[in-house]
Amino acid sequence: MEKSIEEINLRIQEGNAHIVTAEEMPGIVDELGEAGALKEVDVVTTGTFGAMCSSGAFFNFGHSDPPIRMERAWMNDVELYSGIAAVDAYLGVTQESETQGSAYGGAHVLEDLISGKSIELRASSKGTDCYPRKTLSTEILLHDLNEAIMCNPRNSYQRYAAATNSTDNTLNTYMGTLLPDYGNVSFSGAGLLSPLINDPKLKLIGSGVPIFLCGSKGMIIGQGTQSSPGTLFATLMTTGNLKEMSPDYLRAATFKNYGVSCYIGLGVPIPVTDLETVRNTAIRDEDIMTNIIDYGVPGRNRPTVKTVSYAELKSGCIELNGEEVRTSSLSSYKKAREIAQELKKWVSSGQMTMTLPTRPSDASRTVNPMRESKRTPRVMEIMNRNVTCISQDADIKTAAKKLLRGETNHLPVLNDENKVVGIVTTYDVSKAIIKENVNDSVSMVMSKNVISTTPGEAVDIAAMKLERNNISALPVIDEEGRLLGILTGTDLGKLLGKRWYK
Amino acid sequence: MKLLVKIHKKRGQEPIIARTVLDTGVLINVERANIESMSGEVLIEVADPEAKRVCDRLKEFGAEVERLEDSVCRNEEECIDCGECVSVCPQNVFSFDEEWNITLKTEKCVLCGKCVEACPHNALSLHQ
Ligand code: SF4
Numbered sequence: 001m002e003k004s005i006e007e008i009n010l011r012i013q014e015g016n017a018h019i020v021t022a023e024e025m026p027g028i029v030d031e032l033g034e035a036g037a038l039k040e041v042d043v044v045t046t047g048t049f050g051a052m053c054s055s056g057a058f059f060n061f062g063h064s065d066p067p068i069r070m071e072r073a074w075m076n077d078v079e080l081y082s083g084i085a086a087v088d089a090y091l092g093v094t095q096e097s098e099t100q101g102s103a104y105g106g107a108h109v110l111e112d113l114i115s116g117k118s119i120e121l122r123a124s125s126k127g128t129d130c131y132p133r134k135t136l137s138t139e140i141l142l143h144d145l146n147e148a149i150m151c152n153p154r155n156s157y158q159r160y161a162a163a164t165n166s167t168d169n170t171l172n173t174y175m176g177t178l179l180p181d182y183g184n185v186s187f188s189g190a191g192l193l194s195p196l197i198n199d200p201k202l203k204l205i206g207s208g209v210p211i212f213l214c215g216s217k218g219m220i221i222g223q224g225t226q227s228s229p230g231t232l233f234a235t236l237m238t239t240g241n242l243k244e245m246s247p248d249y250l251r252a253a254t255f256k257n258y259g260v261s262c263y264i265g266l267g268v269p270i271p272v273t274d275l276e277t278v279r280n281t282a283i284r285d286e287d288i289m290t291n292i293i294d295y296g297v298p299g300r301n302r303p304t305v306k307t308v309s310y311a312e313l314k315s316g317c318i319e320l321n322g323e324e325v326r327t328s329s330l331s332s333y334k335k336a337r338e339i340a341q342e343l344k345k346w347v348s349s350g351q352m353t354m355t356l357p358t359r360p361s362d363a364s365r366t367v368n369p370m371r372e373s374k375r376t377p378r379v380m381e382i383m384n385r386n387v388t389c390i391s392q393d394a395d396i397k398t399a400a401k402k403l404l405r406g407e408t409n410h411l412p413v414l415n416d417e418n419k420v421v422g423i424v425t426t427y428d429v430s431k432a433i434i435k436e437n438v439n440d441s442v443s444m445v446m447s448k449n450v451i452s453t454t455p456g457e458a459v460d461i462a463a464m465k466l467e468r469n470n471i472s473a474l475p476v477i478d479e480e481g482r483l484l485g486i487l488t489g490t491d492l493g494k495l496l497g498k499r500w501y502k
Numbered sequence: 503m504k505l506l507v508k509i510h511k512k513r514g515q516e517p518i519i520a521r522t523v524l525d526t527g528v529l530i531n532v533e534r535a536n537i538e539s540m541s542g543e544v545l546i547e548v549a550d551p552e553a554k555r556v557c558d559r560l561k562e563f564g565a566e567v568e569r570l571e572d573s574v575c576r577n578e579e580e581c582i583d584c585g586e587c588v589s590v591c592p593q594n595v596f597s598f599d600e601e602w603n604i605t606l607k608t609e610k611c612v613l614c615g616k617c618v619e620a621c622p623h624n625a626l627s628l629h630q
């Protein structure tokens with residue numbers, strides 16, 4: 001038994017269609033069975049409201065008199081991409097203001113525009129025969145623009161990996177604040193309400209399909225960038241008219257020490273055409289699994305700490321390594337529900353009808369890592385192997401001598417098994433000497449919280465450790481904690497100074 | 503009234519809170535203290551009518567004094583009910599109700615400021 005799209009649209013137009021949200025669907029299938037649900041339900045609406053960095057808008061500003069060919073352009077000091085035609089430009093949501101930094105960015109410009117606020121547009125150009133003007137500055141409102149078209153390369157992830165942090169320090173990430181020692185878990189996505197979770201084979205969600213986008217009637221362009229339906233991480237490329245959007249469903253955000261992002265409200269109506277669609281849209285949070293990843297590991301392949309369901313994540317608390325750990329949601333489930341409800345109204349009232357994708361999507365696609373023609377250098381390539389170190393039982397006087405002789409400011413402190421148990425600096429030793437404690441053992445003045453690196457670590461990560469902890473050297477240790485060398489800020493400076501580095 | 507006192511230790515360690523209590527005769531309730539080697543931050547509570555005197559005396563000792571809200575303050579216009587603040591608060595001030603609205607048990611707040619930094623929507627504040 002199947003239902004055609006025409007049949008569904010006819011019911012919508014006659015006002016007889018039965019529309020439910022993806023949250024209601026599991027209960028309906030429980031009650032009526034799959035065949036019953038197929039007969040009863042015509043459209044399932046979905047919704048999600050979360051941070052989607054890969055978003056932005058194209059503008060056409062109209063021509064000034066005399067006209068300008070904008071080579072660089074800014075809206076409220078946020079730079080646009082203007083390497084297209086004279087008065088066309090693209091504003092990305094994560095671009096930061098040149099005067100306010102991460103407190104104001106592209107997302108804030110979009111939110112201000114759709115809230116009806118006036119924006120300062122500035123532009124510059126070298127001037128040409130046909131476009132003689134060199135500079136421009138004007139106040140504009142959204143309705144003054146010829147076009148303001150949101151166009152988002154990657155929205156609406158099917159699901160997200162959750163995040164935690166094994167290190168001793170708080171991490172500020174695009175997944176929010178991650179407390180030290182697995183202190184919390186942060187997750188994103190609406191679970192059973194997420195559009196793509198309800199159509200994992202991408203049979204009904206694809207090119208040309210109408211959607212809710214930040215309050216406007218938008219459209220899916222196709223699969224988004226980095227889409228990976230083969231691993232259940234599909235994404236969508238979407239578009240919609242900024243002039244129809246509402247600040248209720250588009251909000252600028254700033255993540256501490258990360259930067260600006262934009263919360264996008266997005267919902268897709270799914271026509272219930274066959275039993276497979278019934279089954280797919282009846283998914284529950286208990287059935288949607290995701291991995292909790294350790295963001296404490298600074299590489300691309302971060303280890304999975306645990307696999308959990310969205311039901312567990314949404315409960316506010318999960319068990320991790322025998323401890324109760326609290327969870328935080330980055331996206332708003334309340335707003336996701338509002339979007340699914342709003343979409344339900346649109347379809348019920350005939351404002352939106354169903355369309356099948358205009359071309360098929362490849363549901364087996366997976367994402368590839370970057371091809372790097374030059375590998376970032378590793379610590380072992382620049383570390384200093386001749387490292388002066390000291391035993392933990394040695395006295396301060398010996399340490400002072402070694403520091404002087406070794407022309408170094410840091411001494412890794414070793415125990416009997418040659419393992420690094422601390423580090424003493426010239427400062428620690430001088431302090432002890434002033435207090436006349438020259439006969440004390442090194443272990444009494446050393447810092448025991450040693451921040452170290454490994455030979456295989458990328459030098460960029462080592463550089464970040466130095467910077468974050470405001471220190472000038474890192475002992476290089478093997479898996480057993482034995483000393484292999486030392487990496488100093490000076491070694492790094494020599495290397496990084498030579499590279500393009502910002 | 504809650505006051506956030508910032509102390510910079512220049513000459514030795516003067517017990518300026520204790521000195522202020524002695525000098526003014528006002529009882530000061532210390533709610534939270536965070537002392538590092540060169541500076542410190544102490545959150546104190548004093549009765550409203552005495553606040554000015556305490557404040558003046560602390561400033562004479564070289565401290566910076568700021569008046570704080572009695573608990574964290576949420577701007578409902580900016581808040582989108584995400585829940586990012588939930589797990590960062592050491593006092594469990596935030597939780598969801600059945601409709602997924604964020605709710606606050608403000609009486610438990612110790613004004614540590616962790617949630618203020620974590621909120622991506624700039625919806626939380628401590629200062630008046
Ligand atoms: S983190 Fe901010 S926006 Fe999110 S629920 Fe808390 S107060 Fe609201």
Ligand code: SF4
Nearest residue numbers: 591611612614615617
């Ligand atoms: S200020 Fe601290 S205690 Fe108060 S609500 Fe925020 S995180 Fe919790």
